[in-house]
Amino acid sequence: MSFTKQPVVFCDFDGTITVNDNIVAIIQHFDPPGWKPIVDDIIGERKSVRQGVGELFRLLPTTRREEITRFAIDQVQIRAGFKEFLQFCKENDIKFYVTSGGIDFFIYPILEQFDIPVDHIYCNASDFSGSQIEILWPHACDEMCQNDCGMCKTKIIRSFDPEQYDRYLIGDSITDFAGAKLVDHVYARSHLITKCEQLGLPHVPYTDFFDIMKHMTEPKAGAKV
């Protein structure tokens, strides 16, 4: 592969690297009273993701930390081709970043088996020092973003100059859409496909990371050889 600009990939975690959404799996499994209206408010966009996710985890006591972490790690399924895709990025000098609205206490242990530098993983943080789990937001929105994302994907994408970088986004849900509008190439699954179709945003559907690798290496129609 040859590139004129430095390629960089921004890859979502929940529902993208993993088959399931880990936040939803944790909340459903531990089933604390009051979680359903919060999830409904996030989906209905009556609550920002940051506010809603903060409230959801505040329903869980820190005394169950080990149990919750163990559950998240044990139930996870990694999407096919992820390991091979990381290798492909290395071999082709493609920068790879995880940009996730998930939480550090499950993301770091799950990704430990893969060789991804810690400073290439963007996610939310957590504080177990009180009685309830408190989510921290080290990558909250800047003045350019009014979505109250929690982990602001667009802020990270904007820090890579489009003059210098060829920017790829891989995602699956509504929370990837603002980023999808910014980048040069979008690989989409699930709700992100629907959203891209509704708003006429070019995208390539994928099922697993083998599809993405195949598409990235294929000669493109109209492209200069």
Ligand SMILES: [Mg+2]
């Ligand atoms: Mg996702």
Ligand SMILES: [Zn+2]
């Ligand atoms: Zn934001």
